[in-house]
Amino acid sequence: MSTMSMLRFSTAGSVDDGKSTLIGRLLFDAKGIFEDQLAHVEEASRRRGFDRTDLALLTDGLRAEREQGITIDVAYRYFATPKRKFIIADTPGHIQYTRNMVTGASTADVALVLVDARHGVVEQSRRHATLSILLGIPQMILCVNKMDLVDWSPARFDEIKREFAQLIAKLNGPTPYAIPLSALHGDNVVTHSDKTPWYQGPALLELLESDALVPAIDTTHPRFAVQWVIRPQSEAFHDYRGYGGQIAGGSFSVGDEVIVLPAGHVSRITAIDLGTQSLAHARAPQSVTLRLADDLDISRGDMISLANSQPMVTNHLRARVCWMATKPLTARSTLAIKHTTRWARAMVTQIESKLDVTTLEAIPNVTKLELNDIATLALKTTSPLVIDPYAINRRTGSFILVDESTNSTVAAGMIEAAIDD
Amino acid sequence: MLKESYSLDHLDALEAEAIFIFREIAAERERPVLLFSGGKDSIVLLRLAEKAFRPARFPFPVMHVDTGHNFAEATDFRDKRMQELGERLIVASVQQSIDEGRAVEETGPRASRNRLQTVTLLDAIATHQFDACFGGARRDEERARAKERIFSFRDEFGQWDPKNQRPELWSLYNGRVKKGEHLRVFPISNWTEMDVYQYIKRESLEIPSIYFAHEREVFSRDGMLYAVSHAVTLGPTESAFRETVRFRTVGDMSCTGAVRSTARTIDEIIDEVAVSRVTERGATRADDRFSEAAMEDRKREGYF
Numbered sequence: 123m124s125t126m127s128m129l130r131f132s133t134a135g136s137v138d139d140g141k142s143t144l145i146g147r148l149l150f151d152a153k154g155i156f157e158d159q160l161a162h163v164e165e166a167s168r169r170r171g172f173d174r175t176d177l178a179l180l181t182d183g184l185r186a187e188r189e190q191g192i193t194i195d196v197a198y199r200y201f202a203t204p205k206r207k208f209i210i211a212d213t214p215g216h217i218q219y220t221r222n223m224v225t226g227a228s229t230a231d232v233a234l235v236l237v238d239a240r241h242g243v244v245e246q247s248r249r250h251a252t253l254s255i256l257l258g259i260p261q262m263i264l265c266v267n268k269m270d271l272v273d274w275s276p277a278r279f280d281e282i283k284r285e286f287a288q289l290i291a292k293l294n295g296p297t298p299y300a301i302p303l304s305a306l307h308g309d310n311v312v313t314h315s316d317k318t319p320w321y322q323g324p325a326l327l328e329l330l331e332s333d334a335l336v337p338a339i340d341t342t343h344p345r346f347a348v349q350w351v352i353r354p355q356s357e358a359f360h361d362y363r364g365y366g367g368q369i370a371g372g373s374f375s376v377g378d379e380v381i382v383l384p385a386g387h388v389s390r391i392t393a394i395d396l397g398t399q400s401l402a403h404a405r406a407p408q409s410v411t412l413r414l415a416d417d418l419d420i421s422r423g424d425m426i427s428l429a430n431s432q433p434m435v436t437n438h439l440r441a442r443v444c445w446m447a448t449k450p451l452t453a454r455s456t457l458a459i460k461h462t463t464r465w466a467r468a469m470v471t472q473i474e475s476k477l478d479v480t481t482l483e484a485i486p487n488v489t490k491l492e493l494n495d496i497a498t499l500a501l502k503t504t505s506p507l508v509i510d511p512y513a514i515n516r517r518t519g520s521f522i523l524v525d526e527s528t529n530s531t532v533a534a535g536m537i538e539a540a541i542d543d
Numbered sequence: 544m545l546k547e548s549y550s551l552d553h554l555d556a557l558e559a560e561a562i563f564i565f566r567e568i569a570a571e572r573e574r575p576v577l578l579f580s581g582g583k584d585s586i587v588l589l590r591l592a593e594k595a596f597r598p599a600r601f602p603f604p605v606m607h608v609d610t611g612h613n614f615a616e617a618t619d620f621r622d623k624r625m626q627e628l629g630e631r632l633i634v635a636s637v638q639q640s641i642d643e644g645r646a647v648e649e650t651g652p653r654a655s656r657n658r659l660q661t662v663t664l665l666d667a668i669a670t671h672q673f674d675a676c677f678g679g680a681r682r683d684e685e686r687a688r689a690k691e692r693i694f695s696f697r698d699e700f701g702q703w704d705p706k707n708q709r710p711e712l713w714s715l716y717n718g719r720v721k722k723g724e725h726l727r728v729f730p731i732s733n734w735t736e737m738d739v740y741q742y743i744k745r746e747s748l749e750i751p752s753i754y755f756a757h758e759r760e761v762f763s764r765d766g767m768l769y770a771v772s773h774a775v776t777l778g779p780t781e782s783a784f785r786e787t788v789r790f791r792t793v794g795d796m797s798c799t800g801a802v803r804s805t806a807r808t809i810d811e812i813i814d815e816v817a818v819s820r821v822t823e824r825g826a827t828r829a830d831d832r833f834s835e836a837a838m839e840d841r842k843r844e845g846y847f
Contacts, residue, residue, distance in 0.1 A: 128553040159686075195708065197689045198682045200735050207553040209733055221710050228712040337556075350566040354599040362598055368563040368714070397594040408555065409562035409595070422570050446710050460715050463570070522715045529719040534712045 126202070129330065129337060130209040132230035132259070134223050134250040140267045141236050144305035145199065145212060148327065151312045152201040152208075195219075196226040205331045215246040217479075220494035221446040223250065224534050227257040228520070231338040232330070235286075235298075236265045239272045242282050248289060249479050255295035256442060256496065256536070258516055260338045262290065262298040263329065269317070270304045276320045292482060299334075301326055339406045340515040344372035345433065346426040347462035347508075347518070352411055364395060364411035365420060370462065370517035371510075372431070373405035374412065382418060383425045383508045384435045389414040423464030425508035425518070433510045433518055436540035437503045440474070442512075445491040447525065447532035452490045457532065461507045461521040468523065472500040500541060512536035554742055558591065561730035563714060564693060565595040565677070568728050571718030572675040575603040575728075576633070578664075581617030582793035583750050584679030584731060587739055589628065590746055591730060592677075603677075604631040608664050610656040611638040612774035612796045620751040635667035652776045655797040661845045665701040668725060675718070675726045683735045687839035693732045699723040701845030736791075737816050744809045754812065756789045756804045767800035 133141055199210040211226030213219070227233065233254035237247045254262060264286050272278045283300040290298055301310055302318050303326060309315035312327045324332065352364040374380075378391045393413040394401040404410045412426065420426075427433055445451050451470065459468035475484040476497040484498075491497050512519030523533035551559070568575050577592060579585045592601050607621055625632045637659050640646040646662040649655060668676065682689045692708050694716045709717055720726060731739070743750060760771040762781045769775060771783045774796040788801035789812075806812045838846075 126553050127551070128556045195690050195705070197686075198733065199689065200683045200733070202553075202735070202737065207735075207738070225710045225712055229714075337551075349563070350570050350595075352596065352599050356598070359598045366562075366566050366595065368559055397597065407551065407559050409559040409566075458719075460717065463567070516713065520713045520715060522710075522712055522717060524717055524719060529717070529721065531709045531712070531717045534710065 126204065126206050127337065128207045128209065129232065129335060130211065130230050131232040131234050131263075131330070132211040132213060132223075132226045132254065133234045133236065134213045134215045134226070134246070140238065140305045141212075141215075144236060144265065144267065144303075144311070145210060147305050147308055147311050148210075149199060149201050151308070152203055152327065196222050203327070203331055208330065215250060217249065217494065220249070220253070221444065221534075223253055224257060224444045224446070227254050227259055228516075228534065230254070230257075230259050232261045232263060232335055233259040234263050234265060236267055237282060237286070239266050239268045239278055239282065239302075243285050243289065245480060247286075251286070251289060251295070252293060252479055252482065253444075253496075255290070255293045256444075258338070258512055258536070260296055261335050262296055263326070264298045264300040265305075265326065266300065266302050267305050269302045269309065270307060274302070274317045276302075276318075279321075299323070299329060301329065338516065340371035340510075340517070341406065342372055343431050343433070343510065343515055343518075344374055344378075344428045345370040345406075345510070345515060345518050346374065346412065347464070348420060348422055348424045348426065349463045351421060362413075363417070364393075364413050365426070366409070366411045367426075367463070368409040369404060369406040371406050371515045372428075373403055374426075374428075375403045376401075379429055380414070380426050381429045381432060382420055383427060383433065384506045385419070385424070387416070387418045387420070388429070389416040389418060391415075423462070425462065427508075433508050434540045435506050435508050437506045438471075438500070438541040438543055439503075439507070439509065440498065440500050440538045440541055441521070442536045442538060443491075443497055443499055443523070444534045445493065445495045445497065445532065446534065447530065448493050449525075449532075450490040450492050451533070456526075458524040458526050459501070459503060459507075459521050459535075460524065461509070462518060464505070464507065466507065467504045467526075468501045469503075470499055471502050474498040474500060498538070499535075501535075509537050509540065511538060554738065554745060557731070557734055557738060558594065558742070560714070560733065561588075561591045562595045564716070564728060564730040565592055567716050568675050568677070568694075568718060568726070569596070569602045571716075572720075572726065574671065574673050575675040575677065576668075576671065576673045577601070577603055577605045577677040578679070579605045579607050579621065579632075580679070580793060581607070581613065581621040581751060582679065583739055583743060583754060584681065586624070586748055586750055587731060587734075587742055588677060588679050589624065590742075590748055593628070601630050604633050606633040606635060606667060606671075606676075608635045608660050608667070609637065610660055610795045611636065612656050612772070614751070614753055614770075614790075614793060614796060616751045616753045617793050620749075624749075633667070633671070635663050637663045639663075640666065652778050654776075655795060656774075657795045657798045658841065658846075660795075661701075661841070665845050668701065673725060674720055675728055677728050677730060679731060680727075680729050681734050681736075681739075682729075682732050685838045687842055691729070691732075691842075693729050694718060695727040695729065696720070697725050697727060697845065701725075703727075703842045703845070705839060705843070737813070740809065740813050740816055744813065750809075751793060753790045753793065756787055756807050756811075758785055758787050759801075760784070761786050761788060761801060768803070769800055770796055772796045 197212045213223040213226035279302045303310035350366040395411040476488045510518040519537045521535040640663045646659040761768045789804040806815045
């Protein structure tokens with residue numbers, strides 16, 4: 123069997139900018155959509171009295187979404203080419219559903235930002251780009267859609283591309299790829315179009331398949347949060363003690379000298395198990411079981427790392443958060459926090475500033491956060507967390523806040539730094 | 544940023560994610576259970592659970608909701624596989640729910656016990672006080688499932704509220720529930736039918752014989768082929784004939800259709816899936832055909 127890699131990308135937008143048409147075309151051309159699904163969408167479109175097949179009905183799977191003709195929640199779609207398996211997180215673009223856009227962006231390797239060539243970079247595309255950068259998506263593709271409606275004008279394409287690049291630069295984001303295309307007619311979606319002799323770059327699918335785009339994994343800092351201690355307590359495995367977890371960064375090898383944080387115990391890896399296999403090396407994002415030379419007190423929430431590349435241990439930190447609850451957040455609020463595999467309680471010691479997603483200005487002196495607000499907070503936690511800045515490692519740099527009275531997830535957090543006391 | 548660029552094979556990446564999900568639930572919930580149907584997806588779940596917890600035992604039992612209308616090949620397979628694994632099996636019986644008056648058998652030629660499974664499942668969850676149920680559902684199967692979280696919250700009534708799902712960020716799953724509530728957990732949410740067969744091949748997993756082409760007595764209804772069995776009654780215009788078929792899903796005999804196929808090996812199945820133009824549920828499941836949102840409605844009631 124040939125090996126193929128996996129890439130996750132997020133899309134966002136409204137019905138009008140052609141996002142659903144673009145996804146529909148990618149799925150259709152890569153055989154990610156089936157005849158019964160298409161027949162279903164055609165019939166549903168007919169029943170609604172539309173004169174053309176509305177491909178949005180393919181992804182808008184919930185009754186409420188169909189009734190209102192909008193995307194409310196993230197839909198996951200899958201397709202594969204011989205080179206890659208793709209997971210699309212298709213998210214709503216409306217400000218009211220920012221939290222769902224954040225959900226889709228949190229696991230994406232690539233953000234696909236779609237704009238209508240006639241309208242350029244409008245507020246929704248700005249918001250999607252901004253959130254994508256805040257969520258640390260390391261690669262971005264600007265799809266300038268409906269190029270046929272501006273007569274395939276290279277000047278118009280360059281203008282939009284420039285405007286978008288300026289926005290990204292202001293946010294310290296990655297240099298975006300830009301593609302002129304028509305989702306409706308299929309130009310530059312799967313193959314290079316003859317309508318754009320002035321465009322030398324790849325078609326969208328060619329770019330998505332290319333080695334230029336890689337999964338967003340921290341390959342340099344070895345990180346392993348213990349999830350579950352495996353102790354069979356059976357005759358055959360009397361002394362077996364393994365630490366189950368998923369490698370959150372870098373790689374580990376048998377023989378590595380490791381440090382276990384926050385306690386600071388030092389030991390050596392004697393075995394790396396995966397099912398019945400014994401591995402010499404393992405790397406992110408593999409789920410494995412580590413065995414160590416010494417019998418130490420190690421449990422869920424502890425972080426295994428290498429002595430020369432240690433994360434920080436702190437109970438006071440500064441973070442960007444997206445507030446996702448209708449109930450406002452005020453300073454001094456106490457919430458449950460989940461960071462890697464550790465739960466603790468966190469108190470908001472200060473709301474430092476709030477981000478205006480439209481102007482990108484920081485608004486100081488904020489007393490509370492409302493639904494969908496993005497802000498910088500200072501937090502203190504009841505037990506120490508073993509952290510990296512989010513910009514370095516998305517897994518050890520992220521957390522969620524949970525309301526202890528309802529158990530709802532109310533915030534997504536991205537760590538900026540530890541605060542020295 | 545200086546970074547070595549590499550990526551795992553897609554099956555390794557999917558496997559790693561699923562193992563992580565299994566271990567999160569084991570650590571955060573007190574009484575999980577793995578729902579096993581005898582079908583290919585739950586067979587994959589068992590292998591993933593082995594990779595998550597061996598050489599120790601699974602920290603949860605396995606449960607099968609038996610409609611009494613299951614394919615004999617699937618229940619035989621279930622018993623054999625459980626014996627090999629040495630794990631604890633609980634069988635929750637739809638027949639028993641009917642006998643106790645908890646569920647009422649549907650009548651007429653199209654009667655099915657598919658929907659009754661929800662009663663049996665929710666009763667079993669309450670009896671055993673399960674607070675998390677692993678299931679083999681995949682998002683590519685059906686449009687309501689495409690929207691469902693990996694940790695999917697159920698209230699005291701076992702209901703799913705699609706408009707009020709918890710945000711699910713990164714791999715920071717929120718496994719918190721109150722007494723009486725539970726989670727449905729789908730470790731292979733991001734797998735497609737093709738991924739499942741490729742994994743079965745890679746891991747040399749056995750699957751029930753009905754997945755492979757075989758000759759059997761069938762009849763045609765609504766453009767689908769069904770097995771002739773004690774679970775169905777043929778209408779006056781329906782007649783039985785022999786055909787070479789295989790099943791793409793393994794569900795209740797009353798609503799699981801067969802497809803014409805000559806695929807007799809896992810490689811031949813993979814080739815067949817690669818050129819298939821119809822989804823597995825579209826080809827074989829009558830239960831999704833009731834309405835545009837048939838699955839969403841059943842899930843709201845507490846279905847798998």
